[in-house]
Amino acid sequence: MGRTINFSASPFQVVIFITFHAFAFADERPNILFIFTDDHATQALSAYGSKLIETPNLDRIADGGMRFDRCYVTNSICGPSRACILTGKYSHKNGYYNNDEEFDGTQRTFPKLLQQAGYQTALIGKWHLGRKSMPTGFDYWHILEHQGYYYQPKFVTPWGQVQYLGYTTDLLTEQTLAWLKQGRDPEKPFMLMMQHKAPHRPWDPAPDRLTDNTDHVYPEPDNLFDDYENRSSAAARAEMRIAEDNQMSIGGPDLKAWDREDLNNPNNTRARDWFYGKMTHDQLTAWKAAYREKNKAYYDGDLAGKDLVRWKYQRFLQDYLSCVASVDDSVGKVLDYLDEAGLADNTVVIYSSDQGFFLGEHGWFDKRFMYEESLRAPLLVRWPGVTKPGSVEKRIVSNLDFAETFLDLANAEIPADMQGASLEPLLRETPPADWRDSFYxxxxxxxxxxxxxxxxxxxxxxxxxxxxxxxxxxxxxxxxxxxxxxxxxxxxxxxxxxxxxxxxxxxxxxxxxxxxxxxxxxxx
Structure with missing residues (x-):
């Protein structure tokens, strides 16, 4: 609350007070921590009622704030989603339509506007907006080379590439905590984007989670064996079926399975040479031991037909959910630090993913379609003292709204050509009467x-x-x-x-x- 102005004071005194009060208010603007993952389905988040996994640390964000049940993405693929978030615009306006294009970093983005508003900006993790395009508008950035690997990743910095030894989810967590502890200017509010690779394919679990879920049997979606009838031909044409995709074939990189005759050959790395060659001796030894056990049912069972599809589905979920669990561990460590450092009360924590993901629905993995599992991304927001804990918002929101929300939180002007709307009124439970009721x-x-x-x-x-x-x-x-x-x-x-x-x-x-x-x- 501001002080009451004594209007009997001189005009000079009034000006001095108003100026001082404005600066004090600016210093109280919230920090913004944006935690972002790749391909995290709402079906794999217990805040959304998942029957597959418990995510207690991600649930802390939902329990302390708001869960959005209809967060739709404009273009369900990694790079275009990120370009949308940076610009607050659809693909046809920001020029980034497909993966592996080059993002035009000269255009106006929300980080540049936050810098102008006095925020310190940082980006750590996955960029995925072209091999030549580098981040702009960030005071600090430390990004994975292209999509990055789960083990021994290379990071690109303004000073060149850096090779790391370790598991990428853990390394991103360490780098994030290091920046929060030592890299930021404590006199400025910050906007930190922590962007994980996980749980993007090929779903390589962390060393401490290699044997997670090995004996767990996950419920199958009702349409795991979809026949693609009664729709357009697009669903039948798509090549992302668990049953048939080459990447999920025996010997393919996603299942981490060896050919039957090579099962007992400890030196075999033929199935995933590109990955195994990056591993240390200890990592590779543990990896092979774990996956011999995980794949034993296939080698012992002569699986075929629907039985083989069911086995592949279970193997897919075992690895995917292990990667999600590591992300949840990471989020817990960062939230704990915010508490310990006294930053939690003035930090808006936002969790989302670049799109949804099929976890066996329609017999698929991946995304791209406008169907619900792909279109709908998780969105959890904790704003202490403002957003009611445990609240749920069912209105249609989008990754198109993120840039506008960040700017609104910073009391910065939102450009008229941005195509979304700030979520701040929804977070305050004061929704405008003209909020969207449809989405393109x-x-x-x-x-x-x-x-x-x-x-x-x-x-x-x-x-x-x-x-x-x-x-x-x-x-x-x-x-x-x-x-x-x-x-x-x-x-x-x-x-x-x-x-x-x-x-x-x-x-x-x-x-x-x-x-x-x-x-x-x-x-x-």
């Missing part, structure tokens, strides 16, 4: 890119979802209330004619409002 999505990489997922755009209002696979000339419409697994398109059904017309009109309205057609020749 667009995926560009297409059938020539990874996993052969066809280009598509669409609109959802949380109840209905309309998708246009525009290069196939095929549409889908889902009633999410009656078909939450999105197994039966009702596009063209007479019963849904009015809904279809409404959603088509909303799609065109959003495309016009967002200036998609004018700026996006790929989506005619």
């Amino acid at each position: 999505y667009h995926y560009y990489e297409g059938a020539d890119g990874g996993h052969k997922v066809c280009e598509h755009y669409g609109v959802t209002n949380g109840r209905y979802k309309l998708i246009n696979f525009y290069k196939l000339g095929e549409w889908e419409l889902f009633d999410l209330e009656n078909d939450p697994q999105e197994m039966h398109s009702v596009y063209g059904k007479e019963k849904y004619a009015d809904v279809q017309a409404t959603m088509l009109a909303e799609l065109q309205r959003l495309r016009s409002e967002l200036e998609v057609t004018e700026n996006d020749p790929d989506s005619k």
